[in-house]
Amino acid sequence: MIQQGKFGIHEAVSLVTIIIVTKVFFTSPALLIQFTGTANWYATLISAGTALFGFTFIYLLLKDYPGRNLIEIFEIVLGRYIGFIFSGIFSLWFIFIAAAFLREFAEVLRVYVLPLSPLSFIIGMFVFGTTILSFMGLESIVRFAKLSSPVIFIGYISVQFLSWENYEFHRIFPIYGYGIKTTLLHGIARSSAYGEAVILAVFAGSLQGVQHIKKAGYAAIFISGLLISSALLSFTLVFPYTTAQEITSLMYQMTRLIDYGRFVQRLDPIFFFIWNIGTFIAITALFYTGVNIYCHMFRIQDIKPVLIPSNIVLFAAAMIPKDMPIIIMGYVQGTRQYGWIIYFLMPLIVLIISRLRKKKIKKGAVQV
Amino acid sequence: MDYILPYAVNCIDNIQVKEEKNKKRGCAGMNKAFITAVIFLVISASLTGCYDSREIEELAYVMTIGIDKGVTDKLRLTVQFSTMSGPTAAAGGGMGGGGGNGGSQDGGEQDGYTAITMDVPSFFTGIDMINTIVPRKLNFMHTKALVFSEEMAREGIGDYIAPIVRYREIRRTIHVIVCKGSAADFIKENKPFIGTTLSKTMEIMMEGPYDTGFFPHVTLYDIYNNMKSTYRQPVAILGTVNDFKSFKEEGPPWGSGFKTGGDYYAGELPRKGGNKLELFGCAVFNGDKMVGELSGHETRIMMIGRGEFTKGTFTIKDPKKPDLIVPIEVYQEIKPKIKIRFEKDKPVIHLRVFLEGEILAVQSRINYETVGLKPLLEKSLERHIKSELDRLIQKGKDMNIDLLEFGRTAVSHFDTIQEWERFNWLRQFEKAEIYTDVEFALRRTGGLIKSSPIMTREGKK
Numbered sequence: 001m002i003q004q005g006k007f008g009i010h011e012a013v014s015l016v017t018i019i020i021v022t023k024v025f026f027t028s029p030a031l032l033i034q035f036t037g038t039a040n041w042y043a044t045l046i047s048a049g050t051a052l053f054g055f056t057f058i059y060l061l062l063k064d065y066p067g068r069n070l071i072e073i074f075e076i077v078l079g080r081y082i083g084f085i086f087s088g089i090f091s092l093w094f095i096f097i098a099a100a101f102l103r104e105f106a107e108v109l110r111v112y113v114l115p116l117s118p119l120s121f122i123i124g125m126f127v128f129g130t131t132i133l134s135f136m137g138l139e140s141i142v143r144f145a146k147l148s149s150p151v152i153f154i155g156y157i158s159v160q161f162l163s164w165e166n167y168e169f170h171r172i173f174p175i176y177g178y179g180i181k182t183t184l185l186h187g188i189a190r191s192s193a194y195g196e197a198v199i200l201a202v203f204a205g206s207l208q209g210v211q212h213i214k215k216a217g218y219a220a221i222f223i224s225g226l227l228i229s230s231a232l233l234s235f236t237l238v239f240p241y242t243t244a245q246e247i248t249s250l251m252y253q254m255t256r257l258i259d260y261g262r263f264v265q266r267l268d269p270i271f272f273f274i275w276n277i278g279t280f281i282a283i284t285a286l287f288y289t290g291v292n293i294y295c296h297m298f299r300i301q302d303i304k305p306v307l308i309p310s311n312i313v314l315f316a317a318a319m320i321p322k323d324m325p326i327i328i329m330g331y332v333q334g335t336r337q338y339g340w341i342i343y344f345l346m347p348l349i350v351l352i353i354s355r356l357r358k359k360k361i362k363k364g365a366v367q368v
Numbered sequence: 369m370d371y372i373l374p375y376a377v378n379c380i381d382n383i384q385v386k387e388e389k390n391k392k393r394g395c396a397g398m399n400k401a402f403i404t405a406v407i408f409l410v411i412s413a414s415l416t417g418c419y420d421s422r423e424i425e426e427l428a429y430v431m432t433i434g435i436d437k438g439v440t441d442k443l444r445l446t447v448q449f450s451t452m453s454g455p456t457a458a459a460g461g462g463m464g465g466g467g468g469n470g471g472s473q474d475g476g477e478q479d480g481y482t483a484i485t486m487d488v489p490s491f492f493t494g495i496d497m498i499n500t501i502v503p504r505k506l507n508f509m510h511t512k513a514l515v516f517s518e519e520m521a522r523e524g525i526g527d528y529i530a531p532i533v534r535y536r537e538i539r540r541t542i543h544v545i546v547c548k549g550s551a552a553d554f555i556k557e558n559k560p561f562i563g564t565t566l567s568k569t570m571e572i573m574m575e576g577p578y579d580t581g582f583f584p585h586v587t588l589y590d591i592y593n594n595m596k597s598t599y600r601q602p603v604a605i606l607g608t609v610n611d612f613k614s615f616k617e618e619g620p621p622w623g624s625g626f627k628t629g630g631d632y633y634a635g636e637l638p639r640k641g642g643n644k645l646e647l648f649g650c651a652v653f654n655g656d657k658m659v660g661e662l663s664g665h666e667t668r669i670m671m672i673g674r675g676e677f678t679k680g681t682f683t684i685k686d687p688k689k690p691d692l693i694v695p696i697e698v699y700q701e702i703k704p705k706i707k708i709r710f711e712k713d714k715p716v717i718h719l720r721v722f723l724e725g726e727i728l729a730v731q732s733r734i735n736y737e738t739v740g741l742k743p744l745l746e747k748s749l750e751r752h753i754k755s756e757l758d759r760l761i762q763k764g765k766d767m768n769i770d771l772l773e774f775g776r777t778a779v780s781h782f783d784t785i786q787e788w789e790r791f792n793w794l795r796q797f798e799k800a801e802i803y804t805d806v807e808f809a810l811r812r813t814g815g816l817i818k819s820s821p822i823m824t825r826e827g828k829k
Contacts, residue, residue, distance in 0.1 A: 037785045112536050128410060166589075170599060170776035176783045241785065242596045257589055259541045262571060 004206045004292075005139030009216045012200055012207060015145040016220035017227070018152060019196045019285055022278040024231045025251045025271075026104050027328045028193065028336060032232070034245040035186045039177025041233040046187025048225025051194030054344030055221060058201045059214045061351045064358075066210055070201035070347065071296045077354045086346060087297045090202070093342050094290030095310070098283050099317035100331040102126060105279045107324045108249050113272070123318045130284045131311045134291070135304060138203060141288060145281045155274035156227065159251065160234045162258045162267065167237040177241075192339025193228070194221045198347070199289050251275075287314055425452070428504035431481065431566055432558055434515040434551030435528055438487040443528070445494040446515075446552040447506060448483040450566070481559070481566050485552045491531050508537040512570040514544050514588060515551040518651070518658065521604070526595060526656030533592050540589035543574050546651035546658060548608040548635055554645070557609045561643040576647065581671050581680040582630055582664035583607075583647045595656050598789055599775040603670075606649040606661055608635035615640040629683055630665030652769055654794075660767045662760075669756045672721055673772035675703035681728060687748045692731040696749060696810070698723050706777040713791070715800040717774050723753065726812040733819040742810050750806040757804045770797045 029040070036043040058070065065073045071090070075083030106122040114122060133141055177183055197217045200207065207213050235250040238257065247253050255271040258264070291310045295303050321327050434446030484502070488494030495506055514532065516525050532538055547554040560566045577585040583605050594602035615638045632638075634648040650667045652660040662670060671677040679699035686692040702722040709716050727745070730736055736745045764771035775793045782788040821828035 115536065132407075168776070170779055173779040174782045174784050174788045175780075177785055179784050179786065240593050240597045240599065242598060243593050253540070256539055257541060265541070 012216035014149040019282040020224035037177035039183040043187040050191035069204035091293035098286035102318040195343030427507040441487040446485040521658035581668040612640040689732040695728040737813040
């Protein structure tokens, strides 16, 4: 078993919240506005609510197998082979979303900040950073997340607060967006935006028991829901739904609009700071989770020898997509729309099988 | 790259600790010196400068962009930028202007600034073409204004605004001006006035709406959003070059009547001297096409109706002596209250405007400062603003433009975007029945609390 080190609820909440909330800096909000219009800011609360419900399955599963992590439970419940497939899907998924996230970050960075830098340079420098942090281990990633979280939080809130001058309340209407049914459907389907809370179940051994995982998971999803909703509400108040869905990075564009006279303007650096640090933590954590699951699958005791090759895979995977539209409309949209299958449906299937088997064993015991 | 340095330090500490552990475990420890060397090599290489960094002296910072209809190609693009040579060196230094293939040439030096005009097929190709003749790379990070000629605006600016909005260097906080005549000529007259910095001149000029209300504060963000909005339609700052022909040197003296001070369109202010550039009133758009214009006074009234007015001086007739005037500084502390109901598909709108003010002068020396006479002045201004509001609303209805942006309130009556878009407020507005009401309170009387008569040999005057 890989030694991951221990961490507490605060660290866990910080890590998961950063991973979830960082999505708001990229193209996801524009896509959500495209589908739900002015209802986007509460559609995400529906997503968060659904994710809380989905996380309950994971918690119940962990509760049934105290001291075990999700990957071990897969093997216990489904057997070595099917459990291996389930774990493999999880591992590939995390590496895939880390790569997609990295490419999305690099593309947006290139659009707004580094238009002349080759993509390989941007991704390469980033992967270099993820390699170092991965080498330092999960405990370092988590502690760094906790250390950065107040700074990211202050920056995040400041941008929204300073955008006050551009808020126009009427933009919140029509209040039901494209209709309640559409909002509900998209809200539920996009629960995967909060699915990364499942990381806590993967690293269950590093937290102090199931109750801590439960608290951390619920708190992270709840806080992320509020933070994402507040950001989306800000976007809705600053941009009419007709133009909000066009913008690559709404948060960046909103920051560029802050203009309080000649002295308080051009606050893009605040955005870059929270953007870079947040994304760096998120990608490293997602990638590390994927590699960690891989090591579990193949009973590899030391993760370090796997990290450099895996980082090369991360680099290569991030370079694969042909262009930005494929990233946005294919990868990002696809993962948001169908990610719930991986995050919540798979653990639910395992939970059902586990409960049925336990019931059967119990029944058999009674019969005997 | 900001995060790499702290990481490197942490990493080295970590390596030391882990190496100890590795030694204890008997594992092959990593070569600390090698790792350290690699980390520092990469960091020092990356810290020497960003991959695509550009030094300040390699760039030409564009202050103003002008777009006219072209003669030898689709567009006539004008860019005005600093020569970085300072006003004193301007005559001999600077970059000068240049001409392009088929383009007009205008290298007029303007006290440390220059403008280049060129006929180009598109905005971006135009930048590339101009870059070939400027020994710097044009940079738009500090651009202050985007100027369209009226001719261009009347044909539609949507096709030209879209690429500009997409361009990462141009901030959406730049101001959008529609100028009468050519944008190239307008930019040529855009010179530093009071002081030597054009950027400061422009920034302070653009703050005008907060002091006078004679032209609106319109940015690229406003015009682009409103062009695509289902709630309202855009306006732009109206500007022109005043050739001082409106100023009549001689003629019969003006009688006892007076103008409000804002009853002019850009370029008509009767003046001579000062900056030739004039921003006054606004251009009204339907989508991306200019369909009309408002005078300075109408613009103020529009801003009052919208709740965007900060302060400005209104001159009204003295209620007791109509041949004399009372200038009042009016400010808007409370946003207007708008109530809308629908009678079938017809919107019925009630607009209630609240204004406050301060007496600046009383020519007649009648004591309007007293509690008894104050309401007389208040009612007089209320009537004036109300009649102007009604006139403006009618002008808007004639153009079928919701100048006071009632759509912002009307939208709250619709549950879904489909219903709202099906209703099509921008079209239905012409059916609207609008009632206005103005409340004005004189809060202060300036530096005097009473107007005493002038004493002459004949007695009190």
